């Protein structure tokens with residue numbers, strides 16, 4: 604597994620944020636040298652009975668890291684069982700990479716310990732902020748797309764990657780409004796952060812569609828504007844049409860426009876691990892898995908069965 608190089612003078616021991624040296628050799632290889640795991644599904648508690656009794660041949664699972672940070676107990680027992688079925692990739696919601704509060708190195712230490720257990724090839728979280736003025740807002744709030752925010756988020760991302768010794772992928776948000784302070788479109792913002800931090804991108808295709816509809820931009824421009832070699836994973840999900848806007852609910856099948864955008868993304872990014880998210884109004888496992896199979900079938904159409912698939916790690 605390729606890992607980012609170590610930073611110098613990053614001041615990790617005392618938790619202070621200091622200017623960090625850029626990584627010595629930014630990677631230009633596709634997927635930053637990370638494997639293509641195929642098409643996976645989120646690991647969700649209501650599916651446990653089915654999964655552990657039927658043992659379907661899932662390409663990979665994605666877990667929400669924060670649900671498994673405490674050692675021992677039923678959650679970790681079930682994680683061990685899932686690890687016996689398929690590779691597990693970690694996705695988080697609490698990093699707060701854009702928050703103005705200091706990075707939480709106690710949290711990061713627990714995240715790192717979990718990563719060592721799961722063997723996750725990379726680790727993702729959201730390009731968002733979640734905390735301010737001592738309050739935890741429990742939401743994934745978008746950032747103003749400015750040069751100042753690029754520098755701020757990139758520096759924190761480098762620190763996180765160095766501490767975790769793992770490639771981090773930042774996920775594009777779904778959003779409903781924009782900031783007057785924006786000085787660049789979101790795709791340029793995400794691209795600039797990824798290049799400056801030498802990190803990965805978790806490209807949520809549904810989020811691009813939702814934001815494009817809500818803000819009135821062409822979603823293909825978003826996909827065209829990203830550094831494709833940095834996309835380490837895709838997300839697919841369903842949304843809800845509220846009439847005046849689209850809401851990112853993860854509560855339905857992937858919509859036809861998002862399937863079309865997924866195909867467009869594959870044609871530009873290349874073959875890459877794809878994960879179907881479904882959280883609210885969760886149906887039977889086979890319904891979610893059918894969505895992952897549909898994603899795999901589209902990838903086969905795009906790549907014609909050609910194109911190497913890197914070997915996934917042994918579960």
Ligand SMILES: [Fe+2]
Pocket residue numbers: 774807838840880
């Ligand atoms: Fe997502």
